[in-house]
Amino acid sequence: MTVFRASLALVCLMSPVATAAELPAPVRAMIDAAIEKGDPETVRAVIALARQTNPGDSEEVDAILAGFEADQARLAEEKKAAKEEEIRHAGLFDNWDGKGELGGFRATGNSSNTGLTGSLALTRTGIDWRHKLRGRADYQRTNGSTTREQYLFAYEPNYNISDKLFVYGLTQYERDRIQGFSARYAVSGGIGYQFIKQADLQLSAKIGPAYRVTEFVNGESEDRIAGLLGVDFDWNITDRLKLTHDTNAVAETGGSATVIVDAGNTSINLVTGLNAKVSDKLTARFAYAIDYDSNPPAGAVQTDTLSRMTLIYDF
Template identity: 70%
Template sequence: MRFKNTRIAALGLAIAAPAFTAQAQLPEPVRAMIDAAIATGDEEKVRTVIDIARMTNPDDAGELDTILAAYETDLAAAQAEAAALEEAEIRNAGLFENWSGRGELGAFNSTGNASNTGITASLRLTREGINWRHKLSGRADYQRNNGVTTREQLLATYEPNIKLNDRLFVFALAQYERDRFQGFAGRYAVSGGLGYQIFDNDTLKLSAKAGPAYRVTEFVDGSSESSIAGLIGMDFDWNITDRLTLTHDTNAVAEAGGNATVIIDSSNTSINLITGLDAKISDNLSARLSYAYEYDSNPPAGAVKTDTLSRITVIYDF
């Protein structure tokens, strides 16, 4: 669980300050420097100052070790208290609380069933709980030329999942697609299964999941078909630097960011791949370049199997 730095700093200072009032042999300027570092709430700064004090005052190494040990004890207690408070806030949050989101707006260029340039927009909402996570997302690509709509692709998904442990989770998925130029007026899919978090750190996140699926397709000619399918997914995010992120997520959820959707049934296998590169402009604003590959092994008559889309967008995180 991530701790709020300001809360930890305040708690740590309140707890740690009394620990350093005992009689000591350290020169007063050195002690004042250590106290000032502790007051900042910056753990790295505290450790750096104590290391420097140890080099410049080698005879006082024992007292410095005692100060550091007391600081670490107080810091651990502050972190535990902050974690408990944050967990309580999450557990007591209302239905419309603890949501975060990402809005995206820009332009696209497509090839395949339609070759044109238009506008693209998407919205993603995520709610993190103690064990539950809910993800809602939607995307629309639209282009109109001389009064005639030449592209209208809609996609909406909802995915809840629950953690079984630090690595294993259960997921469910409901997805809706519409793309008349690919030959279907509506395509609905529901799925569920197991997922596994392979890597989960500040630099690299990688998870895989799989399960059965049921899909219904309504074609533009009025016919429809339904089928039992299998779904395979993988999410991949790599923070190359603090401001540059590469995403290529093999995921049952098609959302803003890199993703690939693979649904396999006896009559038609569909694949949706998106690779993206995000560059931060500010804390909340990013620019994004992405490339999408969409494939249907058995498209309706008159449609081709493969579509590609290149997008350039601006993203706002909230």
């Protein structure tokens, strides 16, 4: 008996230490299926469930998750590098995004009427540069006479100095015969800063000198050195509802307020808009605009308001 016990003890000492059981096959298959789909949120939820139901295999589960996260980071870097390479080799007419807008308006001030409004906005975003083109037209004829004729075209390039600091340039053309001028040109350049840059909330401001030339309907013209202030604000309230208010001399993407100040006249354009997504490509929009000129031509009032209800198509 003594010899048997000694032999048994020797066998136990020489036997390998028992290892932890492998993750059960059905659990591993469930994790593999989630990883195959590639949705990080699904994978993390399945991993959490596996860790909870198999506490003895937490190290193996954590190792699987770490490997998945590493693969996701690598794929993200590869995708980013491929996108940057595509942008660097893009042609002049590549990588433009656009929005077309069509609807009706209601105006008060120098004219009181309803009519049609339309606009087109194009944006091209590069690695350091962003280019924005804007065009808008409001037009109406009543009893053979033009009662609303307002056009705006603008081009603004931005260059990112850092993640939040940028410089901008601006050229803009306006025409509003009802307000008293047949053409108004403005050029500006300056510096801007992105105060808030989140997925659902953005706030930026810019400031710089400007030069403006105004041609009045009576044939007179004037040119002045001016200053420009701009603030852009966008808030995605929900996935389908967006509030925008931009202090921007460029255009009204959603809401905009333009302030150009010179010695003889201060122009302010305030636009607040509410966008509601109808589908991935189609958005319904209501906007309210105030145009103010401190020194309008003789016979014109200082303030115009404009309410627009439009549909926007993304392309």
